Amino acid sequence: MCAETPDYKDTLNLPKTDFPMRAGLPKREPDWLARWEKIGIYDRLREKTGRTPFTLHDGPPYANGHLHIGHALNKILKDMVVRSQQMMGKDARYIPGWDCHGLPIEWKIEEQYRTNGKNKDEVNVVDFRQECRKFADGWVDIQREEFKRLGITGKWENPYLTMDFRSERIIAEEFMKFLMNGTLYQGSKPVMWSPVEKTALAEAEVEYHNKESFTIWVKFKVVGTGDATLDSAKVVIWTTTPWTIPSNKAVVYGKDISYGLYEVIGRPEECWATIGERFILADNLASDVMTKARLDETMYRRLCDITQEDLEKIQLTHPLHGTEGANGEWDDIRDFRAADFVTDTEGTGFVHCAPSHGMDEFELYRDLGMLEQVITYNVMEDGTLREDMPFFGGKAILRSKINKKNKNNPWEGDANTAIMSKLAEVDGLLARGVIKHSYPHSWRSKAPVIYRNTPQWFAAIDKPVNDQRDNYGKTIRERALRSIDDMVTWTPQTGRNRLYSMIEARPDWVLSRQRAWGVPLTCFTKKGALPTDDDFLLRNEEVNARVAKAFEAEGADAWYHEGAKERFLDGIVDPDDYTQVFDILDVWFDSGSTHAFVLRDREDGSDDGMADLYLEGTDQHRGWFHSSMLQSCGTRGHAPYRGVLTHGFTLDEKGMKMSKSLGNTVAPDEVVNQYGADILRLWVAQSDYTADLRIGPEILKGVADSYRRLRNTMRFMLGSLADYSQADKTDIHDMPELEQWVLHRLAELDEKVRTGFNAYDFQGVFQAIFNFATVDLSSFYFDIRKDVLYCDGDTPERRAARTVLDILFHRLTTWLAPVLVFTMEEVWLERYPGDESSVHLTDIPNTPKGWRNDELAQKWVQIRRARRTITAALEVERTAKTIGASLEAAPIAYVSDPDLFSALSSVPLADLCITSDLNLTQDTPPAEAFTLDDVKGIAVQFAKAEGEKCERCWKILPDVGTHAHPGTCNRCSDALG
RNA sequence: AGAUCUAUAGUUCAGUUGGUUAGAACAUACGCCUGAUAAGUGUAAGGUCGAUAGUUCAAGUCUAUCUAGAUCUACCA
Incomplete structure (x- = not known):
């Protein structure tokens, strides 16, 4: 200066x-x-009137533990939806919620008990439930603060909790709708069962340890093929649970496995095979099985292939078929068919089915609609076999107390050995042994568990609901599938297929859990009646009303108080004629009911009880989107939401x-x-x-x-x-x-x-x-x-x-x-x-209509292109150190295109290019003028700006220094006054 | 093991019904400015479009297979 x-x-x-x-x-x-x-921003916004409501219904997170990044993603997305809708003129409500019931919390309390040396079974259920409630409450408070810190707006001081008394009442009421409309029924399915604790266990309560088990190869005689070669043969199965053999109802084979017929032609002294005996085995496993039966390769030969056509003809009899003293217990012909879960990498290529004690088998026969023929009730709560079972009645699969003398197998009962002896006696056994394998054990008692068919409560998915709400279909499944296509907008679209195919394929909904922390299945069964009887379930509006009233006032604990049955039944029916059900509702039923106690029943819910949007991670296709859909289709005939948005999971930087x-x-x-x-x-x-x-x-x-x-x-x-x-x-x-x-x-x-x-x-x-x-x-x-x-x-x-x-x-x-x-x-x-x-x-x-000016925009696209050429031309001089700032330049733009020329001459081009001056001409550019390949019609000739630098605006202009204020240009001098 | 989904510069994303040389922005490098200054601005470099095979005059785009990752099931007789 x-x-x-x-x-x-x-x-x-x-x-x-x-x-x-x-x-x-x-x-x-x-x-x-x-x-x-x-x-009070959230409430202040609610005061704005005349706005269309927009309801984002919050999927309740589970009230245990601090937030992780997935929670943050989910709630931030929700918040952006709510806030953007609000600012676009809607009344966007958001009531945050929490899922409070369920196993994980129950589990935490049990864990506390364990560390304090307390036994859960000695604690009163109501006291236990109180502790769970307190635990959930604590985490709701913590998570609420963590969510708020992320800037999430909503009705934080009055959220919804699935454990609110009112929620518990409504969940029970919603359940009783299923009770009353007839879709609720009692069936059974195999669950993990701990005989020692006499209770069902969830997957999370099971831990895997090595266990020694018996392993046996059992012969099933082939009958009724009309083919002498086949009829003389035996199908061999392998199992590590001999105790399931009395409950055997079928044997299955694989469609893609090659089988052969093998004949015994020699034998050692100690052996359960006889010369001339013929076995059907998977070819890949035959030598393995024969070795286990103590037959070396010189002692058997392969006679021929057993084709799929052969297999289709075969029927089987149980090894105990016709045994004296069995009273015909095992005399029915066993079912024999193909199943896709059979492999030829282990065993014999045939799987023995006791559908009461295995999931694969259960699902196979459930899908075939044959459960009634194959379900048995042979194993009692304590793991003993049915008292009236021939030969084995009362024998125990597992001991009730550990036997430390049996070091290898301390929980082994007397059932397996009794069954193996009997099988050997009737020539039903080909081989036996022991193996060590990973086996599920109870997390609590450390004792082995079994799969046991257990009575459960189901909601029928394919039964007409009969509630006059058939616009979208008669059954829950029909309604759900129809809603998915006709009612719901999916973001992204792929979410639609995912839920559709899940609901299309799903079995009936298992509503019951054998647990303590949740809403009970509020129903009673008639003593002496069978599940198939019409009056098995007590269906009485008056009883239901009493239950609802009690829950509203005291919460679901009312179900567990002394004398609850009499309280609800006295004066309506004789309490002594009925049994109170103590199972707990699947927590997905709780959260599936949120639309009822939030959208429908809250003042700040939605006008028609529906949500404009449910927004959760993709895992909720099997979870909340799913259960809410089923619940709502069962109680109101269609989906509870008009839109579903799903988001992905959070991964690290490498994916x-x-x-x-x-x-x-x-x-x-x-x-x-x-x-x-x-x-x-x-x-x-x-x-x-x-x-x-x-x-x-x-x-x-x-x-x-x-x-x-x-x-x-x-x-x-x-x-x-x-x-x-x-x-x-x-x-x-x-x-x-x-x-x-x-x-x-x-x-x-x-x-x-x-x-x-x-x-x-x-x-x-x-x-x-x-x-x-x-x-x-x-x-x-x-x-x-x-x-x-x-x-x-x-x-x-x-x-x-x-x-x-x-x-x-x-x-x-x-x-x-x-x-x-x-x-x-x-x-x-x-x-x-x-x-x-x-x-x-x-x-x-709002944007005034007049702002949009496509013609002007078109013109300015041209101008910006020309500008790019000019600034690029300056860049060359900058690199050459001819100039530093662009104000040192006053280039000449040669524009041959007349349209472009008129466009450029209509604007202050020097200002736009931030140069001190700029000459626009239609003359022919000199050969050395600068052009850009992709911009036609303009060439630029560099020139330095003439004059002095204005000390105020830094433009270089010829008139600087000729004005009232020293060292300034005309404009600046004027500005200075 | 099965079902579904995803894959484009270092990063976050565009990329129309297949059709010129695959685009932005951020970050990077090198400049400019010093009146948005722990800022602003310009230029450049950066890609076998996860891999392979096919359909086609033409494939980032369509088909098949594979790989990696993710979610949900099933983890067994």
Whole structure:
């Protein structure tokens, strides 16, 4: 700077703001949260009237443990939906909820008992349930605070809990609808059963240990083929559970396995095979089986193939068939058919089926509709065989107490050996042995468990519901499938197929669990009646009403209090004629009923009891989407939701699952403490949630970078608008074209933003806004307008620019507020401070129709292309060190295209290119003029700007120094007054 | 083991009914500016479109197989 000219910097209108470049989000976010709580934002929004309601129904997380990143993703997405819908003019309600019942909590309490040396069985059920309730309550409070910290808005002080007394009442009432409409029935299925504890166990309560088991090869005689070769043969099966042999009902083979007929032609002394005996075996396993039967390869020969046609002809008899003293117990012909779970890698290639004691077999015969013929009730609760069973009645599969003398098999009872002896006696055994294998044991008693057919309660999926709500079909399945296609919008579309095929294929819904913490199946069965009898279940509205009333007042504990049965039945039926059911409802029934006690029954629910959206991870196709659909189809005839959005899972940076052992986890509170919740939210917004989402240190760093860029753009606007007033407000028609073009872009974007928000495409919306902010604003519009904003006095150009900045401010803050809830509030308060002020009370402003100007936009595409050529030409000189700043240049643009020429001559091209001057001509360009390959019709000849540098605006102009203020140009001198 | 889904620069994403040289942004490198300054701005480099085979005049796009990852089932006689 020359010594004699004054420093004009203070005379400029430089951006002025206290808005910090660095956000300091982790420290400052809690203050904004406190503010919102004080203002009561959520309730304040509810006071706005005349808005169309939008209901996002919250899928309840399970109330145990701290939040992980998946919870954060889910709730942030929900929050962005709620906030964007609200700001687009809806009344967007959000009632957060928690799932409180169920095994994991029960389990935690049991664990506490164990460490304190208490025994669960000695604790009163009601006391136990109270402890579970307390535990859930504690975690609800913790999770609520963790969710709030992420900036999630909602009715936090009055959420819904599945364990609220009212919820428990309604869950029971919903269950009783199934009771009354006849879809509830008692059936049975094999479950993991601990004979020692006489209880069913869940998969989570089972641990696998090595156990020694007997292993036997058993002969089943072939009969009734009419083929002498086959009829003389025996099918051999292998099992490690001899105790299931009395319950055998069938044998199955594999469709793709090659079988052969083998004849014994020699034998050692100790052997259960006789010479001439013929066995059908899988070829891959024949030598293995023969070895176990002590036959070496010289002692048997393969006679022929056994084809699938042969197998189809075969029928079998049980080895105990016709045994004296068996009273015909095993005399029925055994079923024999193909099944796809049979392999020829282990055993014999044939699987013995006792469908009461194995899942594969049970499912096979369930799907065949033959359960009644194959289900047995041979094993009692304590693991003993049925008292009246021939030979083995009362024998125990497992001992009730451990026998430490039997070191190898301390729990072994007397049933297996008795059965093996009898089989050997009737020539039913080919071989036996012992093996060590991994076997399920009870987590509590450490004793082995068995699969045991157990009575369970089911909801029939294919039975007409008979409730006059048949618009979508008569049965639950029909209604569900029809709803999926006719009623529900799926985001992404693939979710539809997933649920459809699951519901299409699913069996009846097992509603009962043998547990303590949940809502009981509130029903009674008639003593002496069979499950198939019409009056087996007590169906009485008066009884139901009593139950509901009691639950409303006392919660589901009422079911467990002393004298509950008499309380509910006295005076209606004779309590002594009925048995009270003590099973617990599947927790998916609880959460499947949330639509009833939240959407239908709460004042702030929805008008028609339906949700506009359910939004959960893809795992909920089998979970909440599924159970809610079934429950609702059973009770109200159709889906409870109009829309379903599913998101993927969170993975680490390499796309691998997160796990503590790999050390690749990202905890939400860590992100919040390091970067702030807004960064986590921005990560959600810029990710494609329809697939799995990756997160890790590098990705978060990238997100924080984007955030900073955006933050500075906002900061620039704040600074330039510092003293903006209504006097600046300029009509669009009085604005330069550049400003009109910005408004056009805003009109375009507004549509994109609204369509995107309505399609829940936050990624698309954010990307569009972010691109606009960096490409159109920061590097183009702002860059150009800095000159006018800084240097002009109160000119129409400056007023127009500031009008546009003000408009931009309102658009950008409201568009981004659903994502960057904290930062946009911070930006908003910078201009609109006040105790009651908040961007979150504002709607996205409407866009005046006149802003859209496609013709102008077309023209400006041309202009920007020409500009690119000019700036590129300057870049060459910059690299050559001819110039530094672009204001040192005054290039000549040779434009041959007449349209382009007229377009360029209609705008202040030098300003747009940030040069001090620019000559536009239609002359033929000199050969050395600069061109870009992809821009036709313009060539640029570089020239340095002539004159002195204005000490105020830094433009180089010929008239500098000839005005009132020394060292200034005409404009600046005027501005200085 | 089965069902479903995903795969494009270092990162996050575009890529129309198959049709020019696969596009942005961020990050990177090298510049410019020093009046958005722990900021702004320009230029460049960066891709066998997970792999292979096929259909086609033409494949990131359609088909098949494989690989990796994810979710849900099944983990057994």
